[in-house]
Amino acid sequence: MASAGPREVRERRTLRRSRFGCRNCKLRKLKCDEGKPHCNRCSSFGVLCNFMSNIPDLQPIAPETGRRLAVRETGELQPPVTSAVWTADESTSYQLNAKCQDFITRYLGRSLITPDDPNMIHVNRKLLKLAFAHPFLMHASLAVALTYDRHLNSSFGCRRSLEECYHWSQSTALLSKRLREPIEAKDKDPIWGTAAALTILAFSSPDAYTPEESWPMKISGHSDLDWLRMSKGKMSLWHIVNPLRSESLFRVMAATFALMHSPLPExxxxxxxxxxxxxxxxxxxxxxxxxxxxxxxxxxxxxxxxxxxxxxxxxxxxxxxxxxxxxxxxxxxxxxxxxxxxxxxxxxxxxxxxxxxxxxxxxxxxxxxxxxxxxxxxxxxxxxxxxxxxxxxxx
Structure with missing residues (x-):
């Protein structure tokens, strides 16, 4: 082992990767055993295996009725709550379970990004109202709230939960779909808010859970500095949604945006x-x-x-x-x-x-x-x- 160079180690690791694994395992950056119709990792994680293109990413396994299910803190699945709360637009709907409703009360009514910034608190309250009409924003907001909760209540190296992965994946898929359609004025603020949330999720969720497995100690891979690619992707939307336009709820953050783009010495x-x-x-x-x-x-x-x-x-x-x-x-x-x-x-x-x-x-x-x-x-x-x-x- 001491004499093996980085190239030899990289080649050995490459040979062990699954070529025909499901998308869930690829999203979670795990080696898929390629079992059909369900791989072992998806079965143990509680999601439908999606090596077939018609299965959504990270879709929780539903029992016989096929109803969308909620997830308990223990990881067990349960039917939706009776007092239904929905986020829905013309094409998509999602019923919030009791934990999601609790997280909205506990976290999303204030600013999680910078708790003491009154402008961000103002923005966050308006985004919360928009989230009920834009499922991609609601999923992104819940994913950030779950990540924040993990930050508060977990020790070093705690892994992302099924709920985090699910809401993150759903938000990414729905936003991607929305960006392929004509952008209306009412969609611009929710799109920018979602892009910002997804950037935070990408940054706050490293692939590794120990320093020894983390970049830069690990062998180079496609995920190196992936958070940087996400940040650049968000900024590519700037000219489409223009967060500083007169009617934008983000206009109150003009000073923050100016600081982000302030000129550096030459x-x-x-x-x-x-x-x-x-x-x-x-x-x-x-x-x-x-x-x-x-x-x-x-x-x-x-x-x-x-x-x-x-x-x-x-x-x-x-x-x-x-x-x-x-x-x-x-x-x-x-x-x-x-x-x-x-x-x-x-x-x-x-x-x-x-x-x-x-x-x-x-x-x-x-x-x-x-x-x-x-x-x-x-x-x-x-x-x-x-x-x-x-x-x-x-x-």
Whole structure:
């Protein structure tokens, strides 16, 4: 095992993948045993196996009546509640079970994204009303609420529940279907709200549950930085729905959007701590054209001196915007300085944003392990890691 290189390990893993597995196993990133008519993983998870194209993704198994069922906290299936509450549009409907109704009362009536932001609370209350007329938004909202509940009540490495997977999958499928149809004015806010929720779900749900299994320690795969692809997908909808149009409920967030898209410096190192500028090889004459870390270092530095309680989603997503071009390539190649910048961003952002903390739980220690294992000789990088010479001053 010690002599096996990354390519040999990758080839062995590739050979073990199932080629004709069901879509549920692919969505859950598990090896399917390809059993017919139901694979073992779908049967144990309580969903209909969908190697056939006419079976929906992650559809809970219904007993003889074929009625849509709700899911207890224990994972058992139960009939819908008697006091029916529905979310429905012209083509789709979903009956909320007792737990969904409880989560609406407990979580969705306030802002889960940034609890202390009055603008987000205003937006969230209006989105909740829209969710009853747009099932794709309701499913996305419930998935975020379930993820938040898991964040509050679970320990390190807790896996996503069947309910989370179901609502996430349903929202993705319904939104995809809606985007293939003409977009009406009444649909624009629900579409943007759903896209934002799906981005949060993608970010807060890493594939791995331990640092050893997580990127960047794991062998490269198609899911590397998948949250970044989801974020770019959301931003591709900007010109279609225009969240800043006059009648948009998101217009109250204009200042947040402006911060997300604020221009970064074009030259120099003003505002970047000296130690960070040194490890990034940044100088007074540096520009984004001659240094791939330039914008990422500037974006990160805007939050480092702020109290954790003052860090906002706008400032956090300014760093997201810097992950493109040469810097994104360096990150995908596991460049040590690029990984260090991401690690420092995780450490700062995860203290104030709960859905970032869910990914940081596994990727932050994974980045540290990778840098210690493969770049132990890079003294400048090691100084920032826990136990390093600069670690205390960066906490």
């Amino acid at each position: 030259r120099g190192i003003d505002g970047i701590p000296r130690a960070l500028a040194a490890v990034c090889l940044l100088k007074v004459s540096s520009t984004v054209k001659d240094n791939p870390y330039f914008h990422a270092a500037h974006a990160l530095s805007q939050t480092l001196d702020l109290p954790d309680s003052e860090v906002t989603t706008g400032q956090i997503q300014l760093f997201w915007r810097s992950i493109n071009g040469a810097f994104e390539d360096m990150l995908r190649k596991r460049d040590p300085v690029a990984l260090l910048l991401l690690y420092l961003w995780y450490r700062k952002a995860s203290r104030s944003i709960w859905w970032i903390e869910l990914r940081a739980r596994v990727e932050s220690p994974s980045i540290c392990s990778y840098l210690r294992l493969y770049h132990n000789g890079n003294v400048a990088v090691q100084a920032f890691l826990p136990g390093g010479a600069l670690a205390d001053s960066w906490n």
